[in-house]
Amino acid sequence: ETEQSAETFRYESDITRLRSLVIHSLYSHKDVFLRELLSNANDALEKLRLVSLTDRSVMSAGEGNVTIEVRLDEESGGKTGLLVIRDTGIGMSKEELTKNLGTIARSGTSEFLKKAEEGQGVDGNLIGQFGLGFYSCFLVSPTVRVSSLPPATSSNPDPIQYTFVSSSTGDSFDVFPDPRGNTLGRGTEIVLKIGEEEKEWLSTQRLRGLIDKHSTFSTTFPIYIKERQQVPVSAQSLPTDDDDQLNDDLDTDAQSPAAATSTVVEEKWVRVNDKAPIWVRDPKDVSEEEYKDFYKALTKDESAESLGWSHFKGDTGSGVSYKAIMYIPAQLPKDFWQKMTSGINNVRLMVKRVFITDDLGEEFMPRWLSFLKVTVDADDLPLNVSRETLQNNRFLAQLQRILVRKALDLFTKLSIDSPEKFKEASKLYGNALRIGVLEDNKDKLKLAKLLRFESTRSGYTSLEEYVENRKEGQKQIYYIAGVGERAEDLARSPFVEKLKARGYEVLLLSLPSDEPMMAALDKFMGMTTQDVSKKGLKFGDEDEHEAEKKELEAQKVAFKPLIDWLKKDLAGQVSDVTVTNRLVTSPCTIIVDSYGWSANMQRIMAAQTDAQDDPMFNMMKNLPKVLEINPKSPLIEGLLDRVLDLPQSDVTEDEGVKRTSEEEEELRETVRVLFDTALVRSGFSVADPTTYFERVESLLRRAMGVSLNAQPKIHIRPAPPKASEPIDEAPDTEDFGEDDEPEVVLENGEEFYKVRGDPSEWVDWKNIKEKLSHDEL
Numbered sequence: 001e002t003e004q005s006a007e008t009f010r011y012e013s014d015i016t017r018l019r020s021l022v023i024h025s026l027y028s029h030k031d032v033f034l035r036e037l038l039s040n041a042n043d044a045l046e047k048l049r050l051v052s053l054t055d056r057s058v059m060s061a062g063e064g065n066v067t068i069e070v071r072l073d074e075e076s077g078g079k080t081g082l083l084v085i086r087d088t089g090i091g092m093s094k095e096e097l098t099k100n101l102g103t104i105a106r107s108g109t110s111e112f113l114k115k116a117e118e119g120q121g122v123d124g125n126l127i128g129q130f131g132l133g134f135y136s137c138f139l140v141s142p143t144v145r146v147s148s149l150p151p152a153t154s155s156n157p158d159p160i161q162y163t164f165v166s167s168s169t170g171d172s173f174d175v176f177p178d179p180r181g182n183t184l185g186r187g188t189e190i191v192l193k194i195g196e197e198e199k200e201w202l203s204t205q206r207l208r209g210l211i212d213k214h215s216t217f218s219t220t221f222p223i224y225i226k227e228r229q230q231v232p233v234s235a236q237s238l239p240t241d242d243d244d245q246l247n248d249d250l251d252t253d254a255q256s257p258a259a260a261t262s263t264v265v266e267e268k269w270v271r272v273n274d275k276a277p278i279w280v281r282d283p284k285d286v287s288e289e290e291y292k293d294f295y296k297a298l299t300k301d302e303s304a305e306s307l308g309w310s311h312f313k314g315d316t317g318s319g320v321s322y323k324a325i326m327y328i329p330a331q332l333p334k335d336f337w338q339k340m341t342s343g344i345n346n347v348r349l350m351v352k353r354v355f356i357t358d359d360l361g362e363e364f365m366p367r368w369l370s371f372l373k374v375t376v377d378a379d380d381l382p383l384n385v386s387r388e389t390l391q392n393n394r395f396l397a398q399l400q401r402i403l404v405r406k407a408l409d410l411f412t413k414l415s416i417d418s419p420e421k422f423k424e425a426s427k428l429y430g431n432a433l434r435i436g437v438l439e440d441n442k443d444k445l446k447l448a449k450l451l452r453f454e455s456t457r458s459g460y461t462s463l464e465e466y467v468e469n470r471k472e473g474q475k476q477i478y479y480i481a482g483v484g485e486r487a488e489d490l491a492r493s494p495f496v497e498k499l500k501a502r503g504y505e506v507l508l509l510s511l512p513s514d515e516p517m518m519a520a521l522d523k524f525m526g527m528t529t530q531d532v533s534k535k536g537l538k539f540g541d542e543d544e545h546e547a548e549k550k551e552l553e554a555q556k557v558a559f560k561p562l563i564d565w566l567k568k569d570l571a572g573q574v575s576d577v578t579v580t581n582r583l584v585t586s587p588c589t590i591i592v593d594s595y596g597w598s599a600n601m602q603r604i605m606a607a608q609t610d611a612q613d614d615p616m617f618n619m620m621k622n623l624p625k626v627l628e629i630n631p632k633s634p635l636i637e638g639l640l641d642r643v644l645d646l647p648q649s650d651v652t653e654d655e656g657v658k659r660t661s662e663e664e665e666e667l668r669e670t671v672r673v674l675f676d677t678a679l680v681r682s683g684f685s686v687a688d689p690t691t692y693f694e695r696v697e698s699l700l701r702r703a704m705g706v707s708l709n710a711q712p713k714i715h716i717r718p719a720p721p722k723a724s725e726p727i728d729e730a731p732d733t734e735d736f737g738e739d740d741e742p743e744v745v746l747e748n749g750e751e752f753y754k755v756r757g758d759p760s761e762w763v764d765w766k767n768i769k770e771k772l773s774h775d776e777l
């Protein structure tokens, strides 16, 4: 079919690979070709509409539409034929035909192909996310012809119709001026050659069924299909043989009531996608299946599922009424949250069913809700709104508020109606919702109700449940945070031990956003949030326990000598030393001020690049810590005794130098180790690990009665002098000495390995094998 003037181009190698991948992996899903072609036609029509906004002359040639025509090959008795799909969209110039259909501009194609070819996930999912595009027509057709004509514009007033021809095999394609001339008026025509084994695609009924399934949402432009009907004829109304023009009266019945004596085959354009798109329909009339299909169409992924959806309509308050559908995806691409900053176009804005834009700007949806897939159709906006005019429009700001509110409602409803799905949503979006609490002050209480946590009482609890389970007098929501730590490890923290022992519930938080979120939340249902590793922890029943209070007061007095000694010794490292009753078995712990950073927060902040040079970071990191000692701990009692026993070695002024006794030096070392250990147990890091380990060694030496000054008897043998010989680059030969090589001997048909020369040490390999478990082997 090619012309003399045809130019032959080689496909980019990725295309040949993609094409054969598509053909091989979607063998049993051939019908996707129609959806892909319709989706391309829809895109072309939408692009044209956008161009026509700036270039008034462009849209003049009538409404945009898609037509589908089957041309049976009479010679084959109708078993083979052509399937012709046309759109009146933006079309392609010669260069665009060559570039768009012959190369892949998409990034990541090669990696995708490699993965897919290695057989990793050539499932609908991977392919669906990638998009099959145009090449899916080779699923049903051995050769494809594409003719296209862009609209006349001021920069291209006399466009020429070009044709692209390619077969499903082979690595080249031809492009040439269409020998028929400019027959299309505008747009693209795709002609698929359908063989006998694919003849189902020549059935208009089959095609209509498919379109019904996909196109109510994949395009809002009308799709017409040419139907052949037996109609009675009267002399006056012979059917016209007007192939290339649509019937003028598409919606009126073309049948003539005149008395008919014979029938004739009449071809007639029939609109197929006349059902309103699902978002403008009444939710009562939309089936669950339709919602699920719509989601697949939106994501262009056959296997895509959502956790829930909400279909609503309303008025923005500035007089714009709208209808919308919002989905919570059940899966996200792995790099979704990383890609978020580069903008995710998850909100499609339509006006009166016409697509306007899916790029409302990064700021439109708050980033913590950017995963929602939303379609909004506004009734009362002018069709020619552009993104710029929209941004100055009150409508968008109002719409944003509405979408956020609806999203919270949707999550709340999900938590009540489908707890299992909500659990999945919590896993996927828990971090996002926590960021919502941080960023959205207005909605933070509503959002907080949606959060789920692990705690010392339950593996999955909400704040409302927490409040319900509070103890008498308890006014604080206790939590401990440790990014990436397991809940059971957090539960063993010294900060948690007393609370747990007394039966209070502590939330065990492990997400990076948890701690800042709790701090931002501050209050929930009348209770304040309290980091148990910080100052300010109250059990709430202290007042009732006069005895406990009195005891603590007494302990403060009794331990004063130790406290004073510690304050002096640890000056610069802690701002205060206090007696605490928050501990059970731990001798001491280190807390930070309520406004300081917890150990967890310090780790989060330290992980940020450049944190070490940040003066704010260093200031927060070095905010004073408080050492809390447990008066009930035998170790602390022991320390107190030691301090009381210290000889009064304090200097006399004129000596000028402080002399410390041997005992005091030892005590000091012990306290340093205790302090560093407490730092680690409280989640901080030790400032100087080497010194820490030296101190531990001193302690161990003392415990074992080894002299502190004893040096290891090590003779350091220096390395030989610098080599002067050239290096021997001869290939390595495996040269086992005879002694190294295990010797195998056969005895009574059993294999024995001779391990060393001595036969008494021979090992019965088989016996050993039987004794060892599989794992050990």
Ligand SMILES: Nc1ncnc2c1ncn2[C@@H]1O[C@H](COP(=O)(O)OP(=O)(O)OP(=O)(O)O)[C@@H](O)[C@H]1O
Pocket: 036, 040, 041, 044, 087, 089, 090, 091, 092, 100, 101, 130, 131, 132, 133, 134, 135, 187, 188
């Ligand atoms: N009917 C058409 N009218 C105008 N241009 C088209 C048409 N069909 C395809 N194209 C052009 O060819 C390009 C390649 O199409 P293809 O279907 O392979 O990928 P895509 O549509 O960009 O991606 P995807 O199918 O994953 O959405 C399109 O981006 C578009 O520019």
